[in-house]
Amino acid sequence: MEGESVTLQTDVNVQRDDLILWMFNVNNADTRIAEIHRQSIYIYNKTVIFVDRVKMDSQTGSLTIRDIRTEHSGLYKLTIIQEKTTYRTFSVAVYAHLPIPVIKSNSSVAAERTSDSRCSVLCSVVNVSAVSLSWYKGNSVLSSISVSDLSISLSLLLEVEYQDNTYSCVVNNTITNRITHLNTSQTCQERSESLQNSHLVGITVSVILVLVVSSAVLIYFHQRKCKSEIIA
Incomplete structure (x- = not known):
């Protein structure tokens, strides 16, 4: 090492x-x-x-x-x-120390909770060479990717069962490995809260636009009424 x-x-x-x-x-x-x-x-x-x-x-x-x-x-x-x-x-053969895999909810559209029971998460490692990155459920491999190039980043997407904490992401070479266990309650909840906040922002913006347009219309008709009274 x-x-x-x-x-x-x-x-x-x-x-x-x-x-x-x-x-x-x-x-x-x-x-x-x-x-x-x-x-x-x-x-x-x-x-x-x-x-x-x-x-x-x-x-x-x-x-x-x-x-x-x-x-x-x-x-x-x-x-x-x-x-x-x-x-x-x-x-x-000298191997670099392996980084700890980082698990986040996917920021793309595909990462939105697809149902009440599932969400998509992304596991990533940076500056690695001659390693494999894998998703596990218990002791079973769900997906894996390997690389031999020097100093690149790897990411692996997975759709998981919401509130099922048996998932883990593993990066390994021929002599050692590093593991990060997925906390679906936290990771998927963070994504859910983010989506809720986005929806609230969207609703707030829509309400403000409606109020602005309504005020503009009222001012317009009020001005027309005043002009009509002056002419009369």
Whole structure:
């Protein structure tokens, strides 16, 4: 996971004339990260993502990456030159911490309560990669969507039974998950109150318009009557 320290082990003890070399594949080209040669440690800062993050053990040549990030995912190559030469590779996959799914009543027309017993809700997560977003009812999957792209947002719509609190939204990758349980009484009620307020606003505006038009008509006829009396 991001933020942790990861150590890639050599499983050897460094001798005086040994060479231990670590490389990382960037854009299909191997770039030196660090090495031990004749018991001297060299850390290379050509690759920006490793600056101030890499440490090499002087006794074993093992490589430690501190505060690891998703950009450190990839193929690491180790070369050990002693009496014979040994090559090893390490495949590292770093996952970002998953956000907590956010559940809201859908703001579109489709989110209006379709009946007295159902409403539509939207579950969303932002800045995610290599995850799945799913709606559950109890332990059963109702719908799911997966993505492998980097740093995108996901949303999943669901029509639920009003006042049925067995629904939950889950975002997960291969190592962990985050869950948000749906409170239909609160989420659907918020939508219902919003609709009621909208209706009240609409009614109020209509009443005001009627009063304005009525007043204008009364003023018009009153003025005509006054003009007629003056002429007479």
